[in-house]
Amino acid sequence: MDDGGTPVRAVRRRAGRPAAAVLDLSGITHAALELIGGKGYDGLTMAALARKLEVAPSALYNHVESKHDVLVLVEDHLMSLVDVSGFGAGPWEDAVRTWAWSYRDAFATHTPLIPVIAVLPVTDAPRTLAMYEVVSTGFRDAGIPEARVVPAIVALESFIFGSAYDVTAPANIFDPGNMAESTPGFTAAVRSFGDEQHERPADVAFGLGLEALIAGIGALRE
Amino acid sequence: MDDGGTPVRAVRRRAGRPAAAVLDLSGITHAALELIGGKGYDGLTMAALARKLEVAPSALYNHVESKHDVLVLVEDHLMSLVDVSGFGAGPWEDAVRTWAWSYRDAFATHTPLIPVIAVLPVTDAPRTLAMYEVVSTGFRDAGIPEARVVPAIVALESFIFGSAYDVTAPANIFDPGNMAESTPGFTAAVRSFGDEQHERPADVAFGLGLEALIAGIGALRE
DNA sequence: TCACTAAATGAATGCCGTTCATTTATTATC
DNA sequence: GATAATAAATGAACGGCATTCATTTAGTGA
Numbered sequence: 001m002d003d004g005g006t007p008v009r010a011v012r013r014r015a016g017r018p019a020a021a022v023l024d025l026s027g028i029t030h031a032a033l034e035l036i037g038g039k040g041y042d043g044l045t046m047a048a049l050a051r052k053l054e055v056a057p058s059a060l061y062n063h064v065e066s067k068h069d070v071l072v073l074v075e076d077h078l079m080s081l082v083d084v085s086g087f088g089a090g091p092w093e094d095a096v097r098t099w100a101w102s103y104r105d106a107f108a109t110h111t112p113l114i115p116v117i118a119v120l121p122v123t124d125a126p127r128t129l130a131m132y133e134v135v136s137t138g139f140r141d142a143g144i145p146e147a148r149v150v151p152a153i154v155a156l157e158s159f160i161f162g163s164a165y166d167v168t169a170p171a172n173i174f175d176p177g178n179m180a181e182s183t184p185g186f187t188a189a190v191r192s193f194g195d196e197q198h199e200r201p202a203d204v205a206f207g208l209g210l211e212a213l214i215a216g217i218g219a220l221r222e
Numbered sequence: 223m224d225d226g227g228t229p230v231r232a233v234r235r236r237a238g239r240p241a242a243a244v245l246d247l248s249g250i251t252h253a254a255l256e257l258i259g260g261k262g263y264d265g266l267t268m269a270a271l272a273r274k275l276e277v278a279p280s281a282l283y284n285h286v287e288s289k290h291d292v293l294v295l296v297e298d299h300l301m302s303l304v305d306v307s308g309f310g311a312g313p314w315e316d317a318v319r320t321w322a323w324s325y326r327d328a329f330a331t332h333t334p335l336i337p338v339i340a341v342l343p344v345t346d347a348p349r350t351l352a353m354y355e356v357v358s359t360g361f362r363d364a365g366i367p368e369a370r371v372v373p374a375i376v377a378l379e380s381f382i383f384g385s386a387y388d389v390t391a392p393a394n395i396f397d398p399g400n401m402a403e404s405t406p407g408f409t410a411a412v413r414s415f416g417d418e419q420h421e422r423p424a425d426v427a428f429g430l431g432l433e434a435l436i437a438g439i440g441a442l443r444e
Numbered sequence: 445t446c447a448c449t450a451a452a453t454g455a456a457t458g459c460c461g462t463t464c465a466t467t468t469a470t471t472a473t474c
Numbered sequence: 475g476a477t478a479a480t481a482a483a484t485g486a487a488c489g490g491c492a493t494t495c496a497t498t499t500a501g502t503g504a
Binding site: 239267269283 | 490491492493494495497498499500501
Binding site for chain 3: 234235236240243244278281284285
């Protein structure tokens with residue numbers, strides 16, 4: 001596997017503008033995704049990105065203003081993996097389920113992007129905006145009062161972001177260890193949950209919360 | 223305001239163990255909170271922390287293993303601000319409301335801790351564990367089946383964490399800007415929401431989602 | 445008394461994102 | 475067609491970051 005550790009070019013490119021541009025936003029995005037796939041977000045550094053693209057680190061700054069821009073590129077790419085196909089093609093509840101599960105799954109392996117998305121003006125991410133257009137239209141057409149569409153989506157997204165973290169939590173996160181005696185109620189609850197689970201714990205919690213949100217928001221329809 | 227920029231000590235302490243210990247975990251925690259209060263999490267560096275405590279940066283490593291440990295100290299301190307007083311003192315729904323709103327508020331100004339909490343084994347944070355004990359007992363006593371207590375809490379927490387980010391989002395985050403024409407459904411929804419809001423937008427979304435979760439989880443009682 | 449441990453200093457390390465002067469090629473203008 | 479402006483690369487440098495380590499000094503237990 002190419003870890004981006006060693007440049008493959010035989011000869012160094014000499015200074016100055018090359019005949020054909022080496023870099024573009026799409027190439028930067030995909031190189032970033034490869035680095036993340038290999039070593040996670042720790043592996044995504046401007047130096048490693050430059051190495052993988054066989055340029056000097058400073059060359060990247062002709063195309064992005066900062067590393068934050070790179071994260072936005074990756075975020076907007078991932079957003080195109082979110083499945084909005086259910087809206088307008090069946091019951092609203094099913095569309096929301098498909099959307100929410102695919103949204104959580106897309107970002108569960110990209111949690112470092114969550115702080116970026118959560119406060120990112122939609123203008124900066126065209127595919128993200130396109131996703132909102134489909135979803136908000138789907139909510140309106142399902143009968144959600146227009147003034148409630150945005151808060152309903154925000155509530156669902158907040159739940160999705162938090163749940164994406166949960167997927168990455170270690171299996172023993174709730175093991176009270178040697179504190180078990182002083183926390184009998186919690187310890188019993190953790191045991192009882194562990195005993196009867198078939199699905200992944202994170203999936204049980206996500207399913208439970210999602211169905212509650214769908215029911216509560218669905219009740220707003222008129 | 224003390225920004226921790228300049229050490230106040232007149233004379234340098236000479237090398238070697240001092241007669242009385244200068245540092246302890248509580249002092250480190252409170253100095254960290256002061257730094258965060260002043261300049262946010264960008265201001266929380268090991269060097270700034272050392273400056274505020276009037277020690278060399280390396281001295282901190284006699285008390286914590288890494289900066290991550292400092293974040294855990296802060297996290298566990300904040301968890302004691304979460305209001306669990308409602309459990310056992312009135313209706314379950316009211317207890318959950320009090321708990322959830324105070325939990326979200328405690329971490330809305332500390333979102334960089336969320337990636338830390340979300341994957342932190344409870345053993346490492348005694349106050350966090352104590353909070354779970356009260357909440358899980360409250361859920362069980364309210365009639366939530368024992369095997370559902372943990373996923374119910376996890377679902378609520380996921381929503382709370384995501385919502386904490388939402389509080390910090392810029393006011394114009396949903397302004398579609400010059401893309402408004404291509405996203406008419408979303409643009410109309412954003413307008414309609416903006417027109418009639420009285421509360422803070424983040425509070426409307428949080429209230430909506432929280433009531434849905436309370437209703438859905440409450441329906442599990444037997 | 446003496447070894448061991450705890451807690452401080454201060455110097456050094458390697459990595460990080462970013463900036464800037466410089467070089468070269470393309471594009472736009474007269 | 476010359477010339478100016480712009481775009482895209484290199485390579486050297488910067489300050490800041492968390493962390494490590496040798497060293498010094500003081501308290502502690504055998």
